[in-house]
Amino acid sequence: MSNRMWGGRFATGPDAIMEEINASIDFDQRLWRQDIRGSLAHAAMLGETGILTQEDVAEISAGLKQVQADIEAGSFTFSRALEDVHMNVESSLKDRIGAAAGRLHTGRSRNDQVATDMKLWVRDTLDQLDEQMADLQLALAEKAEIHAGSVMPGFTHLQSAQPVTFGHHLLAYVEMLGRDRGRVADARERLNESPLGAAALAGTSFPIDREMTAHALGFARPTANSLDSVSDRDFVLETLAAASICAMHLSRLAEEIVLWATPQFGFVRLSDAFSTGSSIMPQKRNPDAAELVRGKAGRVFGHLQAMLTMMKGLPLTYSKDMQEDKEGTFDALQTLSLCLAAMAGMVRDMQPDLKVMKKAAGMGYATATDLADWLVRVLKMPFRDAHHVTGRLVGIASERKIGLEKLTLADMQAVEPQITDAVFAVLGVEQSVKSRVSYGGTAPANVRRQAKRWLKKLAKG
Ligand code: ARG
Numbered sequence: 001m002s003n004r005m006w007g008g009r010f011a012t013g014p015d016a017i018m019e020e021i022n023a024s025i026d027f028d029q030r031l032w033r034q035d036i037r038g039s040l041a042h043a044a045m046l047g048e049t050g051i052l053t054q055e056d057v058a059e060i061s062a063g064l065k066q067v068q069a070d071i072e073a074g075s076f077t078f079s080r081a082l083e084d085v086h087m088n089v090e091s092s093l094k095d096r097i098g099a100a101a102g103r104l105h106t107g108r109s110r111n112d113q114v115a116t117d118m119k120l121w122v123r124d125t126l127d128q129l130d131e132q133m134a135d136l137q138l139a140l141a142e143k144a145e146i147h148a149g150s151v152m153p154g155f156t157h158l159q160s161a162q163p164v165t166f167g168h169h170l171l172a173y174v175e176m177l178g179r180d181r182g183r184v185a186d187a188r189e190r191l192n193e194s195p196l197g198a199a200a201l202a203g204t205s206f207p208i209d210r211e212m213t214a215h216a217l218g219f220a221r222p223t224a225n226s227l228d229s230v231s232d233r234d235f236v237l238e239t240l241a242a243a244s245i246c247a248m249h250l251s252r253l254a255e256e257i258v259l260w261a262t263p264q265f266g267f268v269r270l271s272d273a274f275s276t277g278s279s280i281m282p283q284k285r286n287p288d289a290a291e292l293v294r295g296k297a298g299r300v301f302g303h304l305q306a307m308l309t310m311m312k313g314l315p316l317t318y319s320k321d322m323q324e325d326k327e328g329t330f331d332a333l334q335t336l337s338l339c340l341a342a343m344a345g346m347v348r349d350m351q352p353d354l355k356v357m358k359k360a361a362g363m364g365y366a367t368a369t370d371l372a373d374w375l376v377r378v379l380k381m382p383f384r385d386a387h388h389v390t391g392r393l394v395g396i397a398s399e400r401k402i403g404l405e406k407l408t409l410a411d412m413q414a415v416e417p418q419i420t421d422a423v424f425a426v427l428g429v430e431q432s433v434k435s436r437v438s439y440g441g442t443a444p445a446n447v448r449r450q451a452k453r454w455l456k457k458l459a460k461g
Pocket of ligand 1: 024028084111
């Protein structure tokens with residue numbers, strides 16, 4: 001039997017393999033809410049403009065609401081023979097109301113319909129991701145406020161660099177997530193134009209009102225070019241790019257948690273709720289959730305790459321290749337959502353070991369820069385010379401396997417005679433972080449202020 005929706009010129013139905021490769025219903029059925037919402041708006045507009053009678057529109061709307069109720073109740077059967085969500089919904093409408101159902105597709109095509117559905121779905125998902133990002137920011141900022149003055153090592157090249165505070169470190173991620181949310185907001189704003197009514201590609205001869213459907217669906221305006229409307233998937237790409245950058249940020253934090261939770265670092269203890277054991281090694285507490293957040297980032301990036309590659313060779317306008325936008329997008333955004341939730345849980349439960357962190361902060365001559373700065377400030381030495389003198393002192397201490405603060409004044413004066421014992425005051429890690437008062441620096445007072453600023457901003461929503 002030929003296809004009930006478009007089979008007019010076909011004598012027979014598709015080969016089983018044709019049906020299998022062509023059908024998208026297995027994955028696009030999740031667009032049913034958006035599809036029905038779009039159809040309701042389209043039908044109402046067809047009525048308002050006099051293209052359909054109000055009786056037809058009333059029947060169509062009532063029928064669509066029945067379809068909706070059946071899907072919600074789980075009593076709707078999606079059929080592969082009907083290819084996709086659009087035709088499943090419309091075919092079921094026809095079973096319910098008969099002839100009027102066939103009038104719903106006046107002045108539209110599946111090409112503008114699918115673009116509209118997908119935009120509506122992506123828009124809803126962006127809103128939900130934004131909320132989750134804000135929740136993770138909140139978890140981080142709350143911990144940051146508590147630990148504004150908790151000293152930990154700061155690294156470059158994963159080598160001891162300068163002491164920082166744990167709160168400062170956590171707030172770095174709050175900033176990253178702030179930019180991630182900015183990208184989400186940008187993507188949302190740019191996608192918010194309605195393709196509905198672009199029809200197959202060229203527009204329609206019916207006197208439709210695209211402003212009306214755009215408005216009904218919460219879009220700022222209709223898209224301006226019908227060809228662009230049905231062939232644009234920028235909104236998917238931009239969303240996946242924003243999702244990828246956020247996933248990359250989560251992955252970096254996950255990597256740090258993995259390191260921090262090792263017995264060798266010992267900076268944090270993950271809760272039982274976010275750790276797993278080993279089936280053979282009884283002592284293990286593995287940070288599986290963090291590892292999975294790190295691992296899943298690859299999946300999100302992969303979907304962005306797949307989508308760029310899928311789109312790059314397509315001539316205008318719609319090609320069936322574009323049906324491939326769905327599974328990857330759904331998977332990428334669902335993955336990001338799961339990672340955000342797992343990360344918020346881990347951060348809330350994570351207990352830092354302040355003693356271990358502070359001790360580690362002093363390792364590796366982390367206050368050498370403080371010594372050099374002292375030479376500049378007190379002895380008026382040019383920084384380059386101060387760097388050299390400090391380097392020599394570090395060399396001596398390192399040969400003796402002791403910290404800089406364990407050198408005697410005589411040791412110091414042997415390298416630079418003008419040094420006085422006032423220098424010892426700047427060699428402690430607490431003193432070091434306290435001194436970093438420049439805007440954006442790690443001084444606890446700064447960190448406390450920044451944490452409060454974020455908490456206030458997040459409370460406002
Ligand atoms: N299932 C299709 C998709 O997801 C809907 C659009 C089909 N359009 C067409 N001309 N065959 O892209």
